[in-house]
Amino acid sequence: MTNSKNEGISRRELLIGAGYAAAGIAAASAVGSVSLPGTASAGKKATSVEGVEPWPYKKLDPDKIAEKAYHEWYGNFCSMAVAEAILGELREKVGGPYKDFPVHSIRWGHGGAVGWGTLCGTLMGAGTVAALVTGIETGESVANDLMYWYSVNSLPKYKPQDPKMDAPVTSRADSPLCHVSVNKWMTKAGYEFFTPERKDRCARVAADIARQTVVLLNQVQDLDYEPTHGNQMKTHDMTAQNNCLDCHSS
Amino acid sequence: MTNSKNEGISRRELLIGAGYAAAGIAAASAVGSVSLPGTASAGKKATSVEGVEPWPYKKLDPDKIAEKAYHEWYGNFCSMAVAEAILGELREKVGGPYKDFPVHSIRWGHGGAVGWGTLCGTLMGAGTVAALVTGIETGESVANDLMYWYSVNSLPKYKPQDPKMDAPVTSRADSPLCHVSVNKWMTKAGYEFFTPERKDRCARVAADIARQTVVLLNQVQDLDYEPTHGNQMKTHDMTAQNNCLDCHSS
Numbered sequence: 001m002t003n004s005k006n007e008g009i010s011r012r013e014l015l016i017g018a019g020y021a022a023a024g025i026a027a028a029s030a031v032g033s034v035s036l037p038g039t040a041s042a043g044k045k046a047t048s049v050e051g052v053e054p055w056p057y058k059k060l061d062p063d064k065i066a067e068k069a070y071h072e073w074y075g076n077f078c079s080m081a082v083a084e085a086i087l088g089e090l091r092e093k094v095g096g097p098y099k100d101f102p103v104h105s106i107r108w109g110h111g112g113a114v115g116w117g118t119l120c121g122t123l124m125g126a127g128t129v130a131a132l133v134t135g136i137e138t139g140e141s142v143a144n145d146l147m148y149w150y151s152v153n154s155l156p157k158y159k160p161q162d163p164k165m166d167a168p169v170t171s172r173a174d175s176p177l178c179h180v181s182v183n184k185w186m187t188k189a190g191y192e193f194f195t196p197e198r199k200d201r202c203a204r205v206a207a208d209i210a211r212q213t214v215v216l217l218n219q220v221q222d223l224d225y226e227p228t229h230g231n232q233m234k235t236h237d238m239t240a241q242n243n244c245l246d247c248h249s250s
Numbered sequence: 251m252t253n254s255k256n257e258g259i260s261r262r263e264l265l266i267g268a269g270y271a272a273a274g275i276a277a278a279s280a281v282g283s284v285s286l287p288g289t290a291s292a293g294k295k296a297t298s299v300e301g302v303e304p305w306p307y308k309k310l311d312p313d314k315i316a317e318k319a320y321h322e323w324y325g326n327f328c329s330m331a332v333a334e335a336i337l338g339e340l341r342e343k344v345g346g347p348y349k350d351f352p353v354h355s356i357r358w359g360h361g362g363a364v365g366w367g368t369l370c371g372t373l374m375g376a377g378t379v380a381a382l383v384t385g386i387e388t389g390e391s392v393a394n395d396l397m398y399w400y401s402v403n404s405l406p407k408y409k410p411q412d413p414k415m416d417a418p419v420t421s422r423a424d425s426p427l428c429h430v431s432v433n434k435w436m437t438k439a440g441y442e443f444f445t446p447e448r449k450d451r452c453a454r455v456a457a458d459i460a461r462q463t464v465v466l467l468n469q470v471q472d473l474d475y476e477p478t479h480g481n482q483m484k485t486h487d488m489t490a491q492n493n494c495l496d497c498h499s500s
């Protein structure tokens with residue numbers, strides 16, 4: 001079940017163009033045949049990403065991937081939990097390029113980038129997976145939609161089949177930032193950062209994001225994906241989140 | 251000039267252990283021989299990262315890489331600019347695993363993750379490069395040091411050999427967040443987000459981070475790298491930056 005092709009351009013690639021335009025983000029076309037690693041690096045000219053193609057994909061079971069991400073978290077934390085749950089499954093079901101991808105390269109995203117509390121590591125894992133599976137343009141739309149989904153939903157939602165403990169509460173972050181998301185949960189739940197309960201909450205959030213990523217990847221594969229969230233830069237006239245008053249209330 | 255080996259453990263791997271302990275971040279040992287892509291994914295057990303080894307490295311010229319990153323920015327923005335400037339050079343000088351690494355997988359980090367203003371994309375590129383070149387543990391120390399360096403230096407510093415325009419001003423972000431960093435520069439420089447001057451500022455910051463990343467990678471290769479910045483989570487009892495009053499002043 002690899003991409004269906006039509007006159008040398010896959011339908012998923014055509015969807016890419018449409019999705020990207022809908023999200024209002026400008027980028028080079030992802031249609032072509034030259035792979036990036038073979039592209040010469042001129043030094044005074046940007047490397048072309050034309051020809052970067054989505055990797056072959058087989059639809060995955062969102063709940064199975066969520067359960068895997070939950071358990072992966074306990075070994076390698078949030079960023080690699082999401083990436084490895086999905087890419088590890090594709091390594092087995094699809095093989096090919098997934099066999100050589102060094103998933104450990106994004107493990108450092110945990111704690112919002114080695115503990116700096118910036119982008120939630122689950123989203124770093126998800127964004128990288130989306131780029132590999134759906135290519136540059138659709139990948140950015142999927143990442144954008146996932147950051148919005150993360151921000152506006154009360155998490156964690158997923159109930160592990162084999163949980164380490166009960167989950168105390170859910171909370172809405174209104175932000176894709178680790179620091180904001182974790183702090184709102186800690187305040188509501190009444191647990192400090194270095195507690196088993198906070199760790200389990202983050203493992204469940206990894207499950208949620210891995211699950212939702214698979215939901216969107218499956219939609220792309222079915223040609224049923226429509227980008228839903230607009231462009232942050234165009235909305236705010238700069239790069240920004242939507243929870244402005246969390247920081248600018250004074 | 252690949253890693254020197256001693257009883258099956260490279261000196262760079264030994265340095266990894268020391269550096270990681272110094273940074274106060276807990277992780278599995280990176281010493282071993284099993285590569286991650288071959289590791290079975292059990293589903294209810296985290297994937298082992300034991301055996302993940304640093305990729306072979308040849309020392310690079312920091313100024314050459316900075317110039318490349320500056321020009322790369324104009325094609326693929328911040329995250330890929332840093333990653334491709336370094337990994338593209340290693341693809342040519344070292345080859346091996348660099349030939350297959352899909353650098354486009356982190357292009358979506360631009361604008362603090364497709365425009366959400368979170369982690370500066372230059373640091374997403376740098377952190378990924380550090381993980382590949384120096385392995386999981388030293389990679390996290392290098393990423394941690396780079397985020398601190400980014401936060402406390404007035405940027406951009408680098409003067410391109412072939413600039414697109416003059417650089418108006420430098421500014422200190424006190425944060426690794428794109429939104430904060432760009433906003434402080436815009437306020438000081440008097441330019442809006444969608445201006446050539448702001449874009450050129452970000453291209454120069456990409457050059458700065460690519461350059462500093464190479465400085466640290468060269469130190470690791472020379473066994474001359476000492477982690478300098480402490481652990482954010484231990485300092486703040488949660489994931490956080492150091493510019494607390496930027497958001498919590500009220």
